Amino acid sequence: MQHRWLFAALALTPAAIVLPVHAVVYMSAEQARAALFPQAARFDEIAIELTPAQQQVLDQALGVATKPRRVQGWTARDGAGKLIGQILLDEVIGKYELISYAVAFGADGAIQAVEVLAYRESHGQEIRLPAWRKQFVGKKTLDELRFGEQIKSISGATLSCRHVTEGVQRLATIQRTVLAPR
Template identity: 40%
Template sequence: MRPRSAAVPGRSDVRTREDLDMTKPSSRSTLLRPRTGALRTIRNTAARLIVSLTVLLAAHTAQAERFLTLEEAQKLCFPEATTFEAQTLRFTAEQTKGIAAKCGLAVRNQGNRLWLARTGSNVSGVLFLDHVIGKHELIDYAVALTPDGKVRQIEILEYRENYGGEIRRPQWREQFRGKDATARLKLTDDVSNISGATISCRHVTEGIKRVLATFEVVVRPRLSAIAGDGVPNPAPPAAPARP
């Protein structure tokens, strides 16, 4: 009879089927496996975040609205014009100083885009395309001027803010008609404010004031140099705007 091997102290000679089954996951791998409940919670949280972001983006997009294209603004401001001649202004250092001195405001852009509205060979006026910051977003607007530098019409092309779109009201824009670089153009003084749209009102007003100063310093000399276009001779220098 073969002798039985001596038992090792502290070790059982009895091996269960579970001990011999090498394919069964160890307790360590079980701990590393994500629980089904945890995965469900993560998926639900991610889904809620996606829905919330989608709603916020949709709400913001709904507030950004384009009212007019450039071409529509041109025809609206100068319906009699037969052509629009595009020009791009690049201010010299001297012109920048002159514009700032005339309007009493910092010149934020070193140039402007404008179009000469022509009826036949005559210049009917000038259309400026300008941009200012509302509270957070850009406001695109057009300033139509007569050949002698008076506001003919203001049009809001695109408004991206969530609030303050009331500046598009005709009553508010109409108050600029006939103003030129000599006007004070100060909110709550000769320009009325709109409750809830104060920042937009102020910045658009300042933008119009800069455009009028730009006309006097940069554009008027160009127009006066055009022969046979029916453009009035340059007016005497405008009095500086009151602080």
């Protein structure tokens, strides 16, 4: 009789085992800030709550209704206080998990770099490869950021590529329509 309980307990043990999560944090937002604009003498925090009018402009530009969200990041300035660029932070869903990333915009509004800060999926880490991220450099407009055309996918990481590209499109539109006019 005692053996039955032992076997029952052993049979249920695998159900209690938790599968490992494949989260990898590559750098903090502050480390990305220093890497993206090493020449900056100071960083001023950016925190934007889109107004309904700004949200409407964003949705019209992207051609899809987006979820209102707070946009955070920094403005990078040199020693004289001159604008060097801006960094915006965001998170998107890959296939199942969040991907945290940062986009650096030059003073002219062109994308200077995209950095993956944390990747939590079990597959698709290839979006961290410099060759894939380099596709965004120099782009300013949504016409230059079309997924599958100007921005190519990576086999096995299609959803991560698509969703990060959509996030970069969103941030580029916010940078152009909200931050640049300031």
